[in-house]
Amino acid sequence: MAGSGKFFVGGNWKCNGTKDSVSKLVTELNAATLEPDVDVVVAPPFIYIDQVKSSLTDRIEVSAQNVWIGKGGAYTGEISAEQLVDIGCQWVILGHSERRHIIGEDDEFIGKKAAYALSQNVKVIACIGELLEEREAGKTFDVCFKQMKAFADSITNWADVVVAYEPVWAIGTGKVATPEQAQEVHAAVRDWLKTNVSPDVASSIRIIYGGSVNAANCAELAKKEDIDGFLVGGASLKGPDFATIINSVTSKKVAA
Numbered sequence: 001m002a003g004s005g006k007f008f009v010g011g012n013w014k015c016n017g018t019k020d021s022v023s024k025l026v027t028e029l030n031a032a033t034l035e036p037d038v039d040v041v042v043a044p045p046f047i048y049i050d051q052v053k054s055s056l057t058d059r060i061e062v063s064a065q066n067v068w069i070g071k072g073g074a075y076t077g078e079i080s081a082e083q084l085v086d087i088g089c090q091w092v093i094l095g096h097s098e099r100r101h102i103i104g105e106d107d108e109f110i111g112k113k114a115a116y117a118l119s120q121n122v123k124v125i126a127c128i129g130e131l132l133e134e135r136e137a138g139k140t141f142d143v144c145f146k147q148m149k150a151f152a153d154s155i156t157n158w159a160d161v162v163v164a165y166e167p168v169w170a171i172g173t174g175k176v177a178t179p180e181q182a183q184e185v186h187a188a189v190r191d192w193l194k195t196n197v198s199p200d201v202a203s204s205i206r207i208i209y210g211g212s213v214n215a216a217n218c219a220e221l222a223k224k225e226d227i228d229g230f231l232v233g234g235a236s237l238k239g240p241d242f243a244t245i246i247n248s249v250t251s252k253k254v255a256a
């Protein structure tokens with residue numbers, strides 16, 4: 001079963017940038033010619049979201065890279081979903097491998113964050129993915145399904161969720177998954193959603209791939225039927241490359 005959702009490309013800027021480099025990237029993105037039938041979202045560091053919101057074309061939506069688990073208050077250093085809404089930030093990335101494996105966020109914590117963000121009308125890019133040793137041990141599906149279950153235990157409104165499959169061994173390493181490797185997991189996750197959530201959610205949800213996607217490899221990946229777009233780290237910091245990745249939707253159309 002292939003997905004029926006609109007192509008989606010997100011740019012995760014991670015902990016990169018200065019006011020000047022953000023301004024340059026926004027200028028490049030504003031000047032880019034983008035295919036119309038793609039949802040595009042960029043995720044700057046929190047402190048630059050306001051700058052990006054006030055200078056970036058409305059064609060591109062803005063995401064945070066994290067959010068607090070509940071209502072704001074005495075939580076030093078955190079940012080709440082209500083605050084994201086206040087500055088017009090419509091999305092948040094949750095479950096990114098860097099937050100799972102470097103910061104130590106666990107499945108349940110991530111699931112609860114997703115539920116709270118959705119309750120405040122902040123849409124969620126829900127990341128899953130296996131470590132290299134998990135893939136080598138034949139546990140890729142087990143790991144991805146366990147991470148999906150944690151999201152499913154908390155999420156009721158899947159209309160505002162995009163799932164990002166990001167094998168940890170492919171993130172920031174230059175070792176992109178082959179189109180076949182990505183397609184295999186995307187199809188399995190879609191099937192898991194069909195059985196464990198609903199056939200409607202399974203067919204309408206976008207399942208995007210992340211991990212060393214660049215301007216050169218995006219077209220082949222985009223052709224796969226269950227790859228509904230990309231989450232892009234390094235290459236999203238270069239406006240023209242990010243635009244090429246967004247426009248890889250054209251190779252999907254040719255393949256269809």
Ligand code: PEP
Pocket residue numbers: 012166170171172173174210211212213231232233234235
């Ligand atoms: C990411 O961090 O979401 C990511 C996919 O990074 P990169 O494209 O740099 O591998």
